[in-house]
Amino acid sequence: MEHTQNQAQILIDKNSKGKKRDWRGRKIASLKLSEVFQNLDYKPSMVERVSSCAEALRFHKQPDGRLKLYQAYFCKNKLCQMCNWRRSMKYSYQTACIVNEAMKQFPKGRFLFLTLTVKNVPGSELNGTLTQLTKSFDRLFKRKKVQANLLGYLRSIEVTYNEDRKDYHPHIHVLLFVRGAYFNSKANYLTQEEWAELWAKSLKVDYVPMVDIRAVKDQGKGLHGAILETAKYPMKPFELSIENAQVVDDLYNGLYRKRQLGYGGLFKEIKKKLALDDAENGDLVHTTDDSEVSDGTKIVAIWNATKQNYFIK
Numbered sequence: 278m279e280h281t282q283n284q285a286q287i288l289i290d291k292n293s294k295g296k297k298r299d300w301r302g303r304k305i306a307s308l309k310l311s312e313v314f315q316n317l318d319y320k321p322s323m324v325e326r327v328s329s330c331a332e333a334l335r336f337h338k339q340p341d342g343r344l345k346l347y348q349a350y351f352c353k354n355k356l357c358q359m360c361n362w363r364r365s366m367k368y369s370y371q372t373a374c375i376v377n378e379a380m381k382q383f384p385k386g387r388f389l390f391l392t393l394t395v396k397n398v399p400g401s402e403l404n405g406t407l408t409q410l411t412k413s414f415d416r417l418f419k420r421k422k423v424q425a426n427l428l429g430y431l432r433s434i435e436v437t438y439n440e441d442r443k444d445y446h447p448h449i450h451v452l453l454f455v456r457g458a459y460f461n462s463k464a465n466y467l468t469q470e471e472w473a474e475l476w477a478k479s480l481k482v483d484y485v486p487m488v489d490i491r492a493v494k495d496q497g498k499g500l501h502g503a504i505l506e507t508a509k510y511p512m513k514p515f516e517l518s519i520e521n522a523q524v525v526d527d528l529y530n531g532l533y534r535k536r537q538l539g540y541g542g543l544f545k546e547i548k549k550k551l552a553l554d555d556a557e558n559g560d561l562v563h564t565t566d567d568s569e570v571s572d573g574t575k576i577v578a579i580w581n582a583t584k585q586n587y588f589i590k
């Protein structure tokens with residue numbers, strides 16, 4: 278009997294849909310990342326920060342049995358899968374809040390998705406290209422015809438790695454909220470070619486960059502899902518290994534001190550009004566506005582390096 282009583286219990290945390298949250302998998306990934314950083318001779322303090330990410334998790338057990346995180350240390354490294362998971366939850370929650378409020382204020386507004394790209398670049402040029410990309414984006418969105426019916430936008434910068442070419446593909450995803458008038462006349466509407474032309478001018482390049490623009494057609498219940506699907510947090514998990522340490526190094530240096538998320542116009546105002554915290558560098562414990570739910574039995578889960586899992590203390 279005593280044995281079973283003392284036996285530590287593995288952490289099981291399920292979301293509202295009953296799906297298990299993969300704390301373990303993400304913790305293993307962040308440990309892997311710290312290992313790669315160490316191999317790259319990054320500062321020991323930084324390696325240490327990443328390796329201690331989410332070591333202890335403190336939850337309140339709700340009456341319905343669900344766990345609510347109330348305390349944990351997160352390293353906030355841009356490449357940390359644990360932190361990026363928290364960021365993406367926070368970002369999609371905030372996007373939903375902002376979109377809801379914008380639609381309340383402008384029920385006739387319409388949504389567009391815009392993807393802006395540049396030519397692929399080698400790792401060494403990534404950081405400079407991202408700076409150029411942000412500047413060009415600002416130039417594009419200051420243009421008269423873009424401004425004309427624009428109510429608000431959110432943009433996120435994403436970088437993907439091309440395994441075959443061994444180079445990087447930086448691009449910007451934009452969710453635009455425009456007045457209905459955008460679709461009413463030729464003078465207001467911007468075709469794909471026009472977007473591409475304006476983007477080329479803003480980028481100050483002599484090639485025609487790839488641009489994708491599409492309207493969100495579903496104005497019903499599916500709208501939110503469609504928006505959130507596209508307005509995803511920009512960092513996708515990628516393969517981490519000592520063998521592809523160069524990719525980690527390139528991405529880390531490329532994204533160094535870069536803001537990946539940006540808001541404009543009405544969306545920026547709403548974000549400020551709702552006092553939404555910064556999803557990139559802010560608090561990663563509270564990803565939604567859950568300040569009212571706090572009580573419940575306290576549960577502590579600690580990472581066990583030997584057994585490679587979280588155990589309830």
Ligand SMILES: [Zn+2]
Nearest residue numbers: 330352357360
């Ligand atoms: Zn982390």
